[in-house]
Structures are given as structure tokens and as C-alpha cells.
Amino acid sequence: MSRKIEQYLEEKKSLVEQALQKCMPKPTGLAGEVIRSMHYSLFAGGKRIRPILCIAGAEAVGGSADDVLPVACAVELIHSYSLIHDDLPAMDNDDFRRGKPTNHKVFGEAVAVLAGDGLLTQAFNLMARYGLEKQGKKTALLRVIDLIASAAGCKGMVGGQVVDITYEGKDPDPTVVEYIHRHKTGALIAASVTAGTILANGTEEEVRAINRYGQEIGLVFQIADDILNIEGSEDVLGKGTGSDQERGKITYPSVFGLSESKHIQKRLVDQAIEFLNKFDQRTEPLRDLARYIIKRRA
């Protein structure tokens, strides 16, 4: 399984990289600095999991990367903006990300805030323009913009992030950690894969099932991150390990312990894959991806 999914990830990643290069404005003119700052973080070596999930969500119902690339780019822009803002001194105050200095360390805090704002805004620009250009996709694009904005907003990612920060140092609580992980990370992951299915004309039943799959693997993804923050290798991660504990972050290991967190992970992966039961072999990459998330090392 591992080699096949790794090859799949590599192939799709290369499509995404090309599309990302094309979708970004050039860093010219008086405001070139903020665009350079946007480029810096967007091309700092991300795994492109969200755009790949968007493509896989389309393929699951017979669509292709071509149907979804602008939206796949949009979710990666939103992910990239969220990392820039999360790393700010007022937030997690991180100096390194993926082995490189964080955005505000290179461009200063003011430009980093604005680069995040620019990436978030550009994501909606991409999706709206795609809706205007692509024949017969207007309703789908409006649905996708609605879905992604809900997932990224104050009842989604932004809400999860604020709880993550305001609960630092407080008692580890199962309800709180599930809220944080489902919102901070799960919501955008679920929206990414679901958007692909919507754009590839999935039925309502298919869209619902893929969304449930996405909710579960989104949560798994963040639990895996928690575990990597303890067990991972600094070289492979490109950032310090053990930082969650130092900061008193509420994580699955801090609430449930390491061993139980791994059990929860496995159970969630099984549940995620069950939501794919009614689909055919075209959901194989989604199944493999779910299993792969808990095996990754970075």
C-alpha cells in the first residue's frame, strides 16, 4: 500500500505545484514585498495534503484534477495563510516552520499579517474567477465558496485556533481537545475533499459520505501531528519537538496518553474508511490516504 500511495501523492503534488505557481500574482510593483512574503510561505515545502484530497474527492466520483485545480490551490492558500498567522509572536511565536525561518522572522510582523490576509483573500478570488470562467459550474462554485468559508471561519478553523490559544495551560479536557482538532484542522480538510466531490458532480449522498470521511481523517491528521510533536524527529519535521508540552497545549496525548491516542487514531481511520463503503475502487486513494496519515513521519 505504502509505495502506491506515495507515488499517488507525488504525482498529484506535482500537478498542484504547477497550478500554484500559475495562480499567484507576480511580486512586482510598489506592493511587491507582500507578494514576495506570500510566495515565501506558499512555496516553503508543504505536503499539499489538502489540494491532493480535493483532487481525490473529485476522482472518487469520476472527476479529475482538471475539474478542481483552482479550488485545490485555494484551500492550500488558506492553509498557508493560517500557518503564517499561527506562527506570529502573539500566537504560537514560532521561529521555524518546515526547517525555514517563519514568515515574520523574514519579513517582519506587519508584512506577515498582511501576507496572511492576502493569501486568504486570493483564495476567494481564485474560486470566484473559476466560477465565472468554467461553463456550468456557477452553482457548484458558490456552494464550494460557502463550504470553504464556513470551514475556515469563526465557526471553523478560526474558532478552533482561538480555543487552542485561549486554553493553553488549562486542564486537559476531552471535549475541548476534540473541539480544537475538529475545528482547527479537521474543518478545512473535510471541506477540501468535499469540495472536490461537489465540483465533480457527486450526488448529495456521495457528498455527505465524503464529508463524513473528511471530518474523521481531519481529526486523525491533527492527532498524528500531536504524536509527531512527541515522537517525531526534529530533522524530518523541520521544527522543534516537545513544543506542545512546553506550552501546555491541550493535545490528544496530554488528555488520553500516547498509547490511547494511537488507539483512537486507528479507530477513527476505520470509521473514515467505512464512509467509503458505498463507493467503487475509485476511492482507493482516499482509503490509502486515511491509513497513510498515521504512518507518516513528518
Place this chain on the structure above:
Amino acid sequence: MSRKIEQYLEEKKSLVEQALQKCMPKPTGLAGEVIRSMHYSLFAGGKRIRPILCIAGAEAVGGSADDVLPVACAVELIHSYSLIHDDLPAMDNDDFRRGKPTNHKVFGEAVAVLAGDGLLTQAFNLMARYGLEKQGKKTALLRVIDLIASAAGCKGMVGGQVVDITYEGKDPDPTVVEYIHRHKTGALIAASVTAGTILANGTEEEVRAINRYGQEIGLVFQIADDILNIEGSEDVLGKGTGSDQERGKITYPSVFGLSESKHIQKRLVDQAIEFLNKFDQRTEPLRDLARYIIKRRA
């Protein structure tokens, strides 16, 4: 003229306030704090100029407030987000806005950054949902999302803001100040009024003319702000005067002097009104608004 336009502004503002109350999520649940923070800045006593322009842009071609209220709210949410981020310590480091402590002074920097992110995202949510709910408006809404995202993004408002900040303390330069003002302030104002005309089914020629009008009054609006920062009364403004000069901000008065800045303002108002020549009496509020901008005291 003054009394009539003041009454118009008051009437439309009251419509906008009601719509804003309805369009915002309730501050409940674990992430209630960030929603309270969003409410705090959104309901801190803004003049609602951008949403009123959106309504006036619709009325100019026979539409009404009902056609545009969700979009009118969206542009105000974007304006509100931009103020929260502009006031941050890393940016303008302002302690007061409209006579009240700024968002980060009340909620802390982390929540303030996230409240801004939440408002920006919510704006796109509102517009997409409106496009899905309102019959026959899908293309118009995608056009409006595209227009507003361009105006707010790195080639618009965000771009203007980054130049405003990175050129602090540098030599006053006419090209730079026009770039800052047209992008930081003008772009969203132009998009607001133009969005109204698009949603009310204005012809391409009408949309273009209203957009040109918006570009000019957007610039005028920021020059008027520069002048108020020198001549205004602290009581009426709710924030300190003279702060631009202290910070070495590039403004029209710092580049052209106060008297010449006022001449430029008047010339721009005349130019703006000329773009309305081909319209009928339904553009009277837009004409009056253009003249009103340079007479306001706060």
C-alpha cells in the same frame, strides 16, 4: 444639499445596522470569545459609508437596498477586519478607534488577529450564501465576489496597506501617496458602489462609469481623512489628531501641503460627478455623497 444627504445617510445606515445584526453568528460555544471580538469592532460605531455606497450604487440603476444588503454587510465586515489588523501593535499600534479601546487592547493581540480573519472569511460566506439563495443572481454574485476579493487583496487594500507601512518615514512622493490611497482606501470603496450596480443589473457601461466614480471618491475619502488628521477635533474623531505626522506617514498634506490637497480634493469630486453625467436623477445621492465627503468632520 447637506440636510438631504444627511437624512439619506441616516435612513440607509439604519437598514445596514439591522442587516449587520442579522448576518453575524451568535457568540456562543467554546469559540464565543472570537465572535464577541468580531462583534465588538463591527458594532463600534462605524459610519457604514461602504454599505451605503453599495445601496446607492444599486439605486442608481433602479435597484434597491433589498437587492444588495448581504453584499453591503460583506464590505463592512471587510472594512472592519482591516481596521482591527491596521490597529495592531505591529502595524499602526493604535490604542483608540472611534473613542473606544482598539480590539487588541480589549481582547489581546491573538484574538484580535483571529477576529480580523473571522470577519474577512465571514464576508465571503455571506456573499456565497446569498448567491445560492437568491434566484437568478449566481453570475452577478460570482462577479461581485471576484471584484471585492481583488479590491481587498494584495493588488488592492492589502497592497496599499503594506506600502503605507513600509514607506513610513520615507520621502513624501506623489506617486507613492496616490498608490497608497487608491489601494488602501479607494479600491474597496470603488468595489462597494460597483457591486451595487452589478447586483441591480446595471449595463456594462453603467458598471464601468460607477466604478470610475468610485475610484475617484475613494481617493477623495482618504485625502479627507489625511486632512481631518490635521484639522479635525479629537472629540469628534474619537482618536488622536496629528498622529500621521508623528509617524512620518506619507499623506496628501505631507506631499502637496494642506491648501493644494484641498484643491486636489475638489477637482477629484468634480471628476467623480462627471462620471455620473449619463445617469438620471437616481444618482443624486451619489453626487451629494461625493460633495459630502470633503465636508464631513469625522
